[in-house]
Amino acid sequence: MTLLDSAVWGGKFHSDGWQDSPTEQPVTEPATGDRLGTVGLATAADVNRAATRAAEAQRGWAATSPQRRAAVLRRAGELFTEHAAEIEDWLVREAGSVRSKAGFEAGLAIGECFECAGLPTHPQGEVLTSEDARWSLARRRPAGVVSVIAPFNFPLILGLRSVAPALALGNAVLLKPDPRTAVSGGVVIARIFEEAGLPAGVLHLLPGDGAVGRAVVEAPEVRVISFTGSTPVGRAIGEQAGRLLKRAHLELGGNNALVVLPGADVAKAASAGAFGSYLHQGQICMTTGRHIVHESLVEEYTAALAAKAEALPVGDPAREDVALGPIIDRRQLERVHGIVTDSVAAGAKVAAG
Template identity: 40%
Template sequence: MDFSKNLNKQYINGSWVDGSDDDVIINKNPYNQEKLQEIKAASKSDVDKAYKAAKDASTSWANALPQERSKIVMKFSEVLEKNKEKIMEWLIKEAGSTTVKAAVEIQICQAIIKEAASFPTRSHGFIMHSSIPGKENRVYRRPIGVMGIISPWNFPMNLSIRSVVTAIALGNTLVLKPASQTPVTGAILIAKLFEEAGLPKGVCNVVVGKGSEIGDYFVAHETPQLISFTGSTPVGRNIGKIAGEALKKVALELGGNNVFIVMKDADVEKAVDAALFGKFMHQGQICMSINRIVVHEDIADEFVDLFVKKAKKLKAGDPSDQKVTVGPLIDTDQVERIQEDLKKSIDAGAKLVLDGKVEGTLMHPTILDHVTDDMPIAANEIFGPVAAIIRFKKEEDALKIANSKDFGLSGALHTKDIEKGVAFARKVETGMIHINDQTVNDEPNVPFGGEKGSGVGRFNGEFILEEFTRLQWVSIQHEGRDYAPFA
């Protein structure tokens, strides 16, 4: 696959074309601000063309044999694996991924791709009993049709692919709009991989444009029957409002304010190791990242001392350096936002126990102790390498903290009493929670999604089959029916 061509183009109906908007999107390396490329932005007319291409291709792709769709998805996996090193390079320089994070992202992509390859034959209907004599009920499962997919910048390839490959495997066509910060890894490379895999034209289309110009139009457009969005809760609420007015289905995976609870009987060292991963993986720029570390007061000093000691050993710097575990934030706006919340929280009484320096978009690990749940660093989604430690006395206090926010994406709980931990976990208002682990988990066969302000719907496995397909009831009256008193 030629990585030197068409990485600054739109992909519409099987052709690489320039966007028709006057604006240009500047794609930068978040670590050193090097300009990677300029992309002529997509306009509303480009969105129209992309949706038309998807609609024109929808009937033939929906009718493609299951083995044909599965073969394309598996070929996509092969092409991705063949070009893995080049793709990792792009994840590092465009998304600020460390080498570890880039490798993990490719691994997660491959897992969901291989799961999706089985979807064409797992998507089935039903024969159901009827309460009416002589009637047969059949329930057919059909593709949604055309989908609009909007993906974020933090795990750009993974969070695009999980919707894209599922949509394609189930017989849908789509238009993909990536985040402006990561157009290549979030969409353009995916289109190139599918082109190499032999996907028919019009099935997968890409528009790279500014959200302020085409975002609402992309969602409100009359063609897509479902909008899949991964990103912030405020944007997700707006998408839900627009889609709701048009009676479109939505699959929304939104923000999180995830708790990591350490009970009095926990193995402190194991809890610290898990917290380091869950907090600082990809600089904390993951929807599932730990936002609040809630530790029992009897072991809090021990936990904090060890957590600080180990966090100091994490190397922050150029993400292309294989020894670096903490890379840059995506842009300076994120740094400024976090620093403001950090200052306000310290002014409110939080204790700075690890003061991580700031170098441009690079933030070294920072740890605050004696945080309260109402401080900005706990109340807001951090999305950066700042750990907020809240101490608790009673388990009911920990539960109250866990459920205090309008988020419920992920969580974790450390205890030696597994069943007691499960009983506690089931009281936490979250879509996912992990005992004696950390919050950043994703497996292709389990339901992935949140509660409250963290989203609507579930991704992965058989659960996403329900999201990305529709059911049609067809009944057959085999015997004459008594319509008395009308007949």
């Protein structure tokens, strides 16, 4: 049996073991529309049960020795290394990643686990100044239950970068991946830590819709929310966390600019611009959303960037060596197409594509 054999997780979510779900969602390959399996969806009631169980399990996990917690993180890093090829395949087929991007993301996951293995033995406090002839100490304690809501674009690392440090420092975690990448952004993490020896009840995998997202924010046991995604959803989570007096860590959308000034090497600038705009089909919050070019260079730069775009091979990254794979789903495709058509209607010209 492989790490990600669907016999383990098909039609299930993970909460104190793999649980059958009455509601299943197909796992779809965006490049072809093929069905790769099914994943079980959680409900708000499932989240509430998981939060209660996580709070119970967290107390024992926090009391576990630092070296034991570090060993689980190190073993997770070893397992990511051993199963890197299988994980990369899922990132290619489910998330539409080109092979180089999938390898980069899987490599980041390995490093994240080994890096976080050092956290349990870090100093957990400090000596405070005092006017009196006595010691005043501050001691850091685990927060308790942490909810992690991760997106579809870099599903593995954008979930793991919050899950791994939270676990290393003695917290329990409720992980809600984007349902479109529930395997590469959720099942992978759950299976790795299951095999690494993480105690039952400490990590829960809860794919689902907006109601599940609200539940992992509002569950009374949850003290910290880590969200990566769109600005409108992040704003709503921040507002709700403020009302509930919970800590929220939000990484939201961007509209980032590449500035090209006189004296620039136009060929190198266009190469950087193409990488910034087209990596993972532009589905990245740090993508180059705007190219701000000095008027003396705009024609030369536009021609160079268009030539780069025209030369990028497009196709199915699971079957071809391509630079551009699929957009994650039709809704996103229509949004991108709308940006192009609206721009043309406003007077822009299509230089490539």
